[in-house]
Amino acid sequence: MNALKLMATELFILFLASLKGYSQSLEIYTDERGNRYAAISSKGMVAYKVENRSENPNFRKSIQLFKFTSTGQDTEAEKDTDGHDIYVYRTTRHTEVNNECDKKVAGRFIISPVIVDADGEANAAKMDWATANGYLATARTTDYKTDSYAVSKGCAMYxxxxxxxxxxxxxxxxxxxxxxxxxxxxxxxxxxxADGFKPFSLPTEGSGTYYWTATEKSGTSNEVWSMVIFPDDQISSYALSNMYKSKTDKSYYLRCIRDIPSE
Known part of the structure; x- marks a missing residue:
């Protein structure tokens, strides 16, 4: 158990070393309707590590919306009331080394206070990576450079x-x-x-509670990065991880974020 804790801590240090030493802070953000959220601000970090996601035309992409199926086969395009194809915005597919999406972080963002299920509801239910990101199921087995159709699932529906x-x-x-x-x-x-922000670690997940990231693993079409948080009564630790065939074979939980204007 101690070895596992050490391994998780080493992974965490490896990927956070470039972030520590700069100015990030935790804030409480209240939206226009009075809802309070945890917010992370990167004000003070070096400029090349931070961006306003809404101003980056390459961070989100307009892609066609299709009906959801668990396999991605025999899908049907969604139409508006006039019979036209519908297009929606999704985060551009990317890896950790070859795309600007993961070289930078949002300047300021809020975090969902709950685990979100495949339909965007507050519910601790697992799903595959493609569903979490609002992609058609075929995205599970393709390279990050492959265009993917959208579905009304995951964080996009929260x-x-x-x-x-x-x-x-x-x-x-x-x-x-x-x-x-x-x-x-x-x-x-x-x-x-007191505002309903739920813990990240679930007591039923003794081996750690895994959450999806949007970032695909470089050099493979079937692995993706995730974050894992271990229960305090067993291992007080956390890590960024990529598991073999995680994109194709794994089901993890989902916490969503929303970009907000920097002050």
Missing amino acids: CGKDGKDEPGTWRVPTRGECALILIFYKKMEERLA
Whole structure:
């Protein structure tokens, strides 16, 4: 058990070394309807590590919306009331080394206070990576350079604490953004427990609670990065991880984030 804790800690240090030493902070953000969220601000970090995601035309991409199936086969395009194809925005597929999506982090973002299920509801239910990101199931087995159709699933369907946010405004965090979440997750739980912010570690997941990131593993079409948080009564630790065939074979939980304007 101690060896596992050490391994997880070493992985965490490896991927967060470039982030520590700069100025990140945990804040409480209140939206226009009075909902309180944990927010991470990277104000003060060196400029090349931070960006306003809404101003980067390459971070999100307009892709066609299809009906969801568990296999991705024999799918049908969604149509509007006039019979036209529907297009929605999704985070651009990327790896940890070959794309700017994961070389930078959002300047300021809020974190969902609950685990989100495949339909965007507050529910501790697992799903595959493609569903979490709002992609058709075929994205599970293709390279990050392959265009993917969209489905109305995962973070794209989460609409905030009161259910009034516009669909598509929440997204799956990148690997770099998950690294920031791991720095502050305990403080989030402590400061916002009274507002319904739920713990990241689930007592039923003795081997650690795994969450999806949006970042695919470089050099493979079937692996993706995740973050894992271990229960305090067994291993007080956390890590960024990639498991063999995780994209094709694994089902993990989902916490979503939403970009907000930097102050």
